[in-house]
Amino acid sequence: MVRLFLAAAQPEESAMHTVFVLALPDTIAFDLATPIEVLGRVRLRHGQAGYRVLVCGSEPMVDAGPLRLAVDYDLDALARADTVIVPGRYDPAAPVPAPALDALRTAAAAGTRIASICVGTFTLAAAGLLDHRRATTHWAAADRLRTAFPAVQVDPDVLYVDTGQFITSAGATAGVDMCLHLVLRDYGATIAADASRQAVAPLHRDGGQAQYIARTDPRAPELGLGRLLEWLEVNACQDLTLADVAAQAGLSGRTLNRRFHEETGRTPMQWVTAVRVRRAQELLQSTDHGVDRIAHLVGFASPAHFRVQFKRLSGVTPQAYRTTFRPRPPTAASTSG
Structure with missing residues (x-):
């Protein structure tokens, strides 16, 4: 008799996960830096990097509040992404460059995982990616999101919402929570716990952003x-x-x-x-x-x-x-x- 011992499925570590952070005009520098720092420091069991984190944009130079950032990759790079992360912008209601919306729609159609930080949710909503889906954003912008995009099911009380292909997070440090959640999805609890220690942040925070409203x-x-x-x-x-x-x-x-x-x-x-x-x-x-x-x-x-x-x-x-x-x-x- 042959016995089969089925271990719990372990995430694949052989291929590095490519993440592109989308830098749009007037992007929030903190949101942009969060995935670069949190995901960029992830190390797997044998010391290799878990993520290759790169920045792309619709323009070679992007304003980020008081900063000017040089962007190395254009929007065509999104075709090579396993995950796209969209930071918030200081004016979330400002028009999104049409090429960026098209690139996000193309990536979504190809099955690419797409996430947003803070009011970056507005960009995903403008691309039509969140219609009839549950999503979150910074609590102070939740009513504005509902009004601008009534087809989005806005939940302002949580730190992030994961609907599978699309993940949205609340304001500021909730982006850290979301990035650690992505590590948990991609590489399991052991690697995610180590990432949380590197970020000096809990892997799971009690409650949601309701406690900050x-x-x-x-x-x-x-x-x-x-x-x-x-x-x-x-x-x-x-x-x-x-x-x-x-x-x-x-x-x-x-x-x-x-x-x-x-x-x-x-x-x-x-x-x-x-x-x-x-x-x-x-x-x-x-x-x-x-x-x-x-x-x-x-x-x-x-x-x-x-x-x-x-x-x-x-x-x-x-x-x-x-x-x-x-x-x-x-x-x-x-x-x-």
Whole structure:
């Protein structure tokens, strides 16, 4: 009798994976550098490089904020790519050069994996690659993406979205998360864990970008309900009901709900919950209060309800949020000298 022992499939290490980073006019330098640094430092078991990372563009010189970058490869190089990564641009709504859109469509039709960082999602959407697909971008640009490309299923709460051929990531350092995810896909957990150590970044971060979103509207004073919103900022810690908020506004509950939703996209009590969670985030960062005490201070009826609402809005538990965002005391090494 012959026994077959089937090991878990291991990624192929014999051929180097070619990545082209697409530099468009006014590209964000940080986004451009992220895959170069993260993927370019990946080493496989015998020391060989895991990726060959190159930069191509529609022009030989590209503006990147205060920098001017020389680009060695033109758009024809995308035909040789295993993966194309598209950084964001400072103005994501600026027209994308037509040759770049054509090159992306051609690469996609050939089955090339295409990823974006931050508002680079807008470029993929402009090429029509994300129609009827789930995608993400920087949370502050999510509504703009929905409006500009209604066929895209925008999820602003996650760090990245992988639909197979197309991967989109959220703002700034979420590009690091996405690149480490690509390493995991291509070479497995051992190589990805080593890449995360090289990047000094976790292989998996708790929660998503929901924990970074400012949940109340910075335009509050400009809104028609601005004075009420200011009152809620001060009084959200009280035991408020919809009737209390409506009375403060001088409106019926039904009228208040309608106007509130028209101006903020939320109900009054959803707004109150968001104010409480934001205040809890501040206390988690700045005080030693326990989670139960913070729940009481910001206005939640029970710690259990607080934990549920905090996790729903920020994507992580209160304790995980505190661990991530609370400033750490300086170490002896950092204070000496």
